[in-house]
Amino acid sequence: MPLSHEHQMTLLKDILSNHQTDCCGSISEYEQVERLVKSLLVNNGVNQNVKSILQDVYQYSQSGISTSDLDEHIQTHQDQLTQWVDGMNQYS
Template sequence: MAINYYHQLTLLKDILANQLTEDYGSHDEFHQLQSLVQSLVQNNATPEDLKQTLLSIEQYAYQHDKEGAHSHLGKVDLDSWIQQVNHESEKFH
């Protein structure tokens, strides 16, 4: 079952928030981030400015998973991305 746009945004935000809180990201989380980003980027409902953020998130997930750099995840970036995704998801309330 595919999840809708709002739920994808919520899941993305939750994974990023968890990584920010835990200062850790698992291999599975990075793959989930990449999958979510790819789906959201292909969605016509996704605004262009958010797509740029999503591509940054995808690069972050790829790089950290590839290098095994599961700590020191760049809290400033994570916080900024969470705020941007949250702003988009608030449009549905």
């Protein structure tokens, strides 16, 4: 059974929050973020304001997949991670 967009959003926020608090992640997490974002971007039930945030999160996942230092990548995006999760909470 596929996840609803609400569950996908919750999962995405959980992964981003974990990156923010733990300051570490894995390639598979970035790949999962990428899949979630792609699915949410084509869903008509997702608020347009959230979709603009999702575009930034997609770029984050893309650069995370190709980075040589995952932890540094997460550390560099600490402020954005907080802003993205807060924004998704505000509009969803």
